Amino acid sequence: MGGALDPTVASARNAVGSAVADLPAGSRVVVGVSGGADSLALAAVATFVARGAGLNMSAVVVDHRLQSGSGEVARRAVTQLESLGVRARTEQVEVGNRGGPEAAARAARLAALTREPVDAVLLAHTRDDQAETVLLGLGRGSGPRSIAGMVPRSGLFRRPFLGLGRQQTEQICRAHGLTWWDDPHNVDPMFRRVRLRREVLPLMEEVLGGGVAEALGRTAEQLRADLDHLDELAADAHTLDVDHLAALAQAIRSRVLRRAALDAGARPDELAAHHIGELDRLIADWHGQVRVELPGAVSCRRVDGVLVFGPT
Incomplete structure (x- = not known):
C-alpha cells in the first residue's frame, strides 16, 4: 500500500490493537478466515498489528466442505494471505447437524481454530453481524442475554471488528489488493439471517432514516453492561x-x-x-x-x- 494510509485501515488497526493490547510479545494469535471480505480484512490488519507488537500470528482457513469448490476457495485464501506474509493453513471440518446447520458449522469452525494451543483467536464478526444477532434474539423472544448480542471477548475468542461495517471490510480488502469470496449461503433466503440482512434491515434503514445497525450495536453494548452486573450479583x-x-x-x-x-x-x-x-x-x-x-x-x-x- 503506497501513499497516505487509508482512514478505514487506520481505524481497523486501532480496533485490533486495542483487542490484543493485553497480550505479551510472543503470544500465539490465530485469525479465523473464511475467504470472505470480513475475515480477509481482519487478517490483513492483524498482520500489521502483530508485527508491531511481536505477536506470533497465523491464520486458519476453515473449509466446511458444504459446497462444491470450497477447497479451491480455501486454497485461494491461503495464497492471498501468504502474499501478505501471513503463515496460513487450511483446516477441513466435518459439520454435523446438532442445533441446526448454522450452529453446527459454528461449532466445527471454533473447534478447528483451537485445535492447536493458542492464546487468542480473532474472529471477524462485524457491526452488521451484531445487528442481525440482536434482531434474531428479539424475534425469538430468547431473553436479554441474546439481545445483548456477541461479546467483544469471550475466553480465547475476540471480535475486534464489532464496530466496523461490511462496507468498511471490503474497503480494507481493496486497500490491500485482496479479492474476497462471496459465500452463496449469504444470499440464500432459506436462512433467517440472510432475510434479515437483505430484507428486514434495509427496510428498517428506510423507515427509521438510517443508522439502524449502529443503533442496535449500541443497544446491545448498553444491555450487556447491565447483564454483566446482574451476573456478578448472582455469582455471590x-x-x-x-x-x-x-x-x-x-x-x-x-x-x-x-x-x-x-x-x-x-x-x-x-x-x-x-x-x-x-x-x-x-x-x-x-x-x-x-x-x-x-x-x-x-x-x-x-x-x-x-x-x-x-x-x-
Whole structure:
C-alpha cells in the first residue's frame, strides 16, 4: 500500500490493537478466515498489528466442505494471505447437524481454530453481524442475554471488528489488493439471517432514516453492561436453599438457577428460558412436582427445602 494510509485501515488497526493490547510479545494469535471480505480484512490488519507488537500470528482457513469448490476457495485464501506474509493453513471440518446447520458449522469452525494451543483467536464478526444477532434474539423472544448480542471477548475468542461495517471490510480488502469470496449461503433466503440482512434491515434503514445497525450495536453494548452486573450479583449466591432463593430478585434468581443447571451438566446450547422457568416454579409455585428435566440428561428436584441437581 503506497501513499497516505487509508482512514478505514487506520481505524481497523486501532480496533485490533486495542483487542490484543493485553497480550505479551510472543503470544500465539490465530485469525479465523473464511475467504470472505470480513475475515480477509481482519487478517490483513492483524498482520500489521502483530508485527508491531511481536505477536506470533497465523491464520486458519476453515473449509466446511458444504459446497462444491470450497477447497479451491480455501486454497485461494491461503495464497492471498501468504502474499501478505501471513503463515496460513487450511483446516477441513466435518459439520454435523446438532442445533441446526448454522450452529453446527459454528461449532466445527471454533473447534478447528483451537485445535492447536493458542492464546487468542480473532474472529471477524462485524457491526452488521451484531445487528442481525440482536434482531434474531428479539424475534425469538430468547431473553436479554441474546439481545445483548456477541461479546467483544469471550475466553480465547475476540471480535475486534464489532464496530466496523461490511462496507468498511471490503474497503480494507481493496486497500490491500485482496479479492474476497462471496459465500452463496449469504444470499440464500432459506436462512433467517440472510432475510434479515437483505430484507428486514434495509427496510428498517428506510423507515427509521438510517443508522439502524449502529443503533442496535449500541443497544446491545448498553444491555450487556447491565447483564454483566446482574451476573456478578448472582455469582455471590452460593446456596440452593429454597427460602434463600425465594428472597432473591427474579433477575438474580434466574441467573443462579441457570448457573446451577450448567454446573450440573445441562447443555448450554439447549438450555432455554422455559427450562429456567420450570426450575423457578420449584421455588415460587411448588405443589409437589417430582422433578424438572433439563437438556443433557440432567434433572432437578426439591428435597427438604433444597434444590438438588443430578443425572436423569
